[in-house]
Amino acid sequence: MEPLNFPKYTFRFKNRENKIYIFDAIRKKFIVLTPEEWVRQHTVQFLLQEKKYPISLINVEKELTFNGLKKRYDIVIFNSDGSIFLVVECKRSTITINQQTFDQIAQYNMILEAEYLMVTNGLHHYYCTMDYEEKRYDFLRDIPDYRRF
Template sequence: MHLLNLPTYKFKIKNTKNKYTIFDIVRKKYVSLTPEEWVRQHFIHFLVKEKKYPISLIAIEKQLTINNLTKRTDILVFNVEGTPEIIVECKAPSIKITQHTFDQIARYNLKLNANYLIVSNGLKHYYCKMDFFKEEYVFLNSIPNYNE
């Protein structure tokens, strides 16, 4: 798999009949190891190990309905009150992050009202804090740690 611009973690990876799977610590099961999943698993570990977000507050592929279409967030982090705090959109390293990617996560946030948005292809990461008063997002160097 591609070397990413995130810390390196020890993952449980299995090869069964030439199909690689990776253990997801949130879903507690092995999932197909695609390039996008590689980025997602790194970001999950980054949130848990570096930023200290509890696994119990993280949801993977949380379903939502927008304009009668079913969508799924890659990673959704809740606060202790159970409301969305962070939405993370992961792309494969080969996918360039464009305005379309930001439009996608912004549409999700119209429904979820999270305070932070993150878009990453594992190589480039964009961290944004929502300014709901001005209806815009402010780019940050990172997101705060869980206890900040």
Template sequence: MFKPIPLNLPPYSSKITKKLGKLFIFDELRKKELLLTPEEWVRQHWISYLHQHKNYPKTLMQIEGGLKLNSLQKRSDLLIYNSEGQKILLAEFKAPTVKITEKTFHQIANYNSIHKIPLLLVSNGIEHYYCTINFDKNSFEFLAELPNYNSALNL
């Protein structure tokens, strides 16, 4: 059973319950309890952080959006849209014990080859990476900090 650990994100008041020896966390977006896994712990912290500290509306967040990649069905960890329904941020989360490697960046880049989203976020809850994608120049740039929602709209 996963025991929640402190992350390199502001704490938030998660709703955790124990049933039949397993921990569950309440997902504010899907309005249901989910098995508390290390990756879900990271995702729920990010949802809270994005909403509380970066002003991303919860109503524009989508968890595990499906996509087809080389005829395989995949799921992105978190997609965020603008009010016109255009995707503006794609996030990939890993468990805190999983090192962020080049493989992780290849995974999100492959997903983004389908989505074409200008802002990417990769995190294991301890290390965080943000980058913008310029599709016209076929280039990317790492950012020191994740832009807030209003700034992300202009990328």
């Protein structure tokens, strides 16, 4: 897999039935290593190691229903009170992040109502905060590090 725009992290891999798997510390199991999973696992490590979010507040690849359609979000970080702090949308590195990508995460966020959004393809990272009164997102340079609430 190609290098991404994250610090260097150590991962556990295994090979089974001619497929490479990567260990997901959140789901506590090996997952087939796809280009999107490579970005997702780097993002998880970034959130754990650089931003210091506790593993207990992070959820990966869960299903939600939007307008009767089942969708999956990539990563969610919860506040200690159970509300959602951050929603992350991960794309493979060959996908250009554009308005459609932001529309997708904005749709998810209509249900989740997170304070912050992150969109990454592993090479480019975009961070936003939500302004619910104005129904818009404002871009940021970074997301906050973990703080106890």
